[in-house]
Amino acid sequence: MAFPSQSLLRPNIAGGLVRHNGILDRTSQEICMESPQPAPPVSRTGLPPGVEVGGLAKRFLAHLIDRLVPALLGVTAFYLAPKIGGTEGFVIQIAAVVMILAWVLLVWWGFAVRAAGPGMRLMRLQLVGFYDGRPIGWIRYLVRTLVFWALSATGIGLLLMLIFLLMHPRKQGWHDLVVHAVVIEQRALAPPRSKAGAMQR
DSSP states (O other): OOOOOOOOEEEOSSOSSEEETTEEEOSSEEEOOOOSSOOOOOTTTOOOTTOOBOOHHHHHHHHHHHHHHHHHHHHIIIIIHHHHOHHHHHHHHHHHHHHHHHHHHHHHHHHHHHSOOHHHHHTTEEEEETTTOSOOHHHHHHHHHHHHHHHHHHSHHHHHHHHHHHHSTTOOOHHHHTTTEEEEEOOOOOOOOOHHHHHHO
């Protein structure tokens, strides 16, 4: 899991002008590029030192926060608005549906781009890629959400996943594993991958 790390320092034995990875260096020490290898993992979780798995209680609260707003808007749209009736009730329903869609897009954008929706941000948690420590992007978050709701629809699938999640050292559910994501305590995210590096991959 590649999170931000400090550069290594190695003594320049030859001294003078030394070419290292195409860079001329006159100093007595040359600054090496970041190692392509991830930081030494913590044995139990496989995460780099200083990266902590997000607590389950905080994850549950974050999930409730993200669902609270659309739930309240849904009650307004499909319970209160019909009681009001007429044009006013219809306008309230339309406005509530639009706000629900806007909230869903906000949550999706938060996880895809900033590694946390409103709930996780309040709980100081992040959802990042296990192998690179970056936000997981739009498609992976969509797949993760679809897997979660598919398991929830079966009932027994959600229950089995929760048992598995409790036993997992990184507290990853099947919806996390399928997109190689992990919930961690909030920290500095890994820097965005450069365009050149992305093209090489």
